[in-house]
Amino acid sequence: MSKCTLCGAEFHCAMQEGSPEPCWCTALPQAVPVPLPQEAAGCWCPACLRAQLEAALTQRPR
Template sequence: MSTCERCGATFHCAMADAGPDGKADPTPCWCTALPPAVPVPGANSAVGCWCPACLKAHIAAQASPPARC
């Protein structure tokens, strides 16, 4: 299981976590179905994945027009 870098929730990341058989997960990660919103972390990056809720909230915030005073 992976841990969300934003909120600490645990979730399955097919790109980082093993599948049910303990081998690399052959299925695409759930995040590939969403529009690109943040740079993908590199292998040596300190940045990790976000859980579905955090990534969806980030995408929604990016799509919203800025608030006016």
């Protein structure tokens, strides 16, 4: 089990768990840059990542 670095929720991350299958997050749009190591890096749960993606997509200039 992984722990979300934003909210603390537990969830499955295929990459951290060593699964040969791709993680659920790879199916989402790549709209949020990956944090640098000195930032609050780590996996986010599905709810937090989707919320961050929604916020990023609605803030993009058209």
